[in-house]
Amino acid sequence: MESSSVSETVEATNGTAKTNNSPASMESISNEGPASKKVKLDDTGSRKVDSRDKGVARIRPEFLLPKPSKTTVLAEPDDDDAEAGGTKRKRERGQNKNRRFAKAREAVKFCEALKDGDGTCRFGKDCKFEHDVQKYISSKPADLEGTCPVFDAIGYCPSGLKCRWLHSHYLAEAGKVVVDEDKKSNAGREINRIDRDTQNTLQKKKFPVPKSDKILPYLDSLKEHDMVGNDGSKQGTAETKDTEDQDKKDLAATYVEPPFLASEKKPLNLHRAKILSPLTTVGNLPFRRLCRWYGADVTYSEMALALPILQGSKSEWALPRSHTSEIPGFGVQIAASKPWQAVKATEVLTTACDTGIGGIQDVNLNCGCPIDLIYRSGAGSALLDSGSKLVRMLKGMNYVSGDVPVTVKIRMGTRDSHPNAKKLVARFVNEGDVAAITLHGRSRQQRYTRVADWDYISETAQVVKDLYEVRDEKDKEQRERRKVWFVGNGDCYSWHDWWDAVENYNVDSVMIARGALIKPWIFEEIDARQYLDKSATERLDMIRKFAHFGLDHWGTDEYGINNCRRFLCEFLSFSCRYVPVGILEVLPPKIQDRPPMWRGRNELETLLGSSDYKDWIKISEMFLGPAHESFDFKPKHKSNAYEAEG
């Protein structure tokens, strides 16, 4: 598209742009600082033509800072490492997965069962934790200032006596924790939790999976009959294919009742749905709530590994948890290397979670994860090279998931020179029973180097469309089956990219990952079809909102606040990459573009653009109180500008 000069097209408005369901219409936001602006751009071209310097975000001259000295090393975001959850750094000395934060510990540990002020502990005198309320309260550090944000929002505080804002919901003289029953009964809540009994049953391998027990022998028998190359291509003549198809039908009849037809599953409608990608670590529940608030229609859990789900791992079961504000439209993503893992995990998830109230819209199989550990185990993007196994997995998942649809997320292929997504999608449509396919327009080898290949995405979407036409003509019964939605993914960073994709690249919708991490209001922008020049104050309010959602999720005790701070810093490590649209000289902004050194329109805007992790901690302190002395957050960036200068 032709680049446009922003200065000619900025249109000031009174406050935040309002769209239906926009945040501004739900909550007043202070307009201190620069007025919010809608930034208009002539929307005529396609993403292909862009006359700017490649890879450089052009900043208006008055906001440029002097060029850094030669010795200054600028912070470079490393999205590959971020996607891998920081594991790339594992080999560095003294650093491991837990390197970036330490656990907060209380001086006196109070019994969990008594934290609401009136519970009883089943261990009684044998309990190793403190039961004396006064002793515990006097051992706590001074309360944080202000009101407990969780009590404020939902009428009670699940952290009870352990809350760091205890004074706001504790009647000391009566020794009572306050609950606002009205507010509590109307508050949103978290779903897809499993109780201790279910967890124990899973840990003892006693959780019944009758449908899996039925379908797995059938899938095994298919394996023996497979005559399919690793690249996903069918081998053999048309004649042998017909015989095989008949064989497979006979086998199916031997082992299982007919599975749910796709048309009998709960409807999935992704037509122009605004979708947030599954995002390990950063796509946590509070972040997803934030994106919902900005208008995302569909959100996905972080990738959950099938095996630990089957083993009842507490930390893995935290991943499918969602908030009622994510309903409808919450999908759970799993990764598995073997069909039995994927199939059983799907059955367990769709049995144990709140699917009745729409707690799981779809179970999504991750076939795009590039992380070495996952890939070497045969899961994630490794499945792209095992087409038959992948199709068997999807078939099995579809059989056991009841009325919950199964979807899949893939890349173009594992190697740059051998994209095989087109062949795979053809098999998904014909054999796999999936309700939606998402294609990330990169290979595993490519990682985040080079832009996503939207021409390839568009061609693959066309393959799916064409197959429909052929299928519909051939088979009346097939015609009844529902559409397989096709979603594109890669580099969407603005309303302009999003609409360009859905209007010109054959896709039903676009999934957004880093674009939403950098500016979560991208969903609001898509609705408004305009750039929204959020003021620094509005962005700080967004951070406050994340912090409050985070405290609601992780808790307001020392431990919860520590966790919340850690994940807030993870979020800030992306949001600091946002260059305010009002100081850009050329639009549209591109996700690959790196700005020269710039300053904001006020101090707060400059602070929010800082890539110094010490500033992120400083920002977190505005909402979470002073960081515990043990709190240590090291960014994922390769280096840090401020430190190198110092």
Ligand SMILES: Cc1cc2nc3c(=O)[nH]c(=O)nc-3n(C[C@H](O)[C@H](O)[C@H](O)COP(=O)(O)O)c2cc1C
């Ligand atoms: C920090 C991070 C975590 C990610 N975690 C997942 C994940 O758990 N599952 C998944 O399918 N993709 C994951 N991805 C990939 C994204 O979903 C998406 O496919 C990719 O980033 C391309 O989209 P984008 O250009 O909009 O960022 C992750 C990406 C990042 C940057």
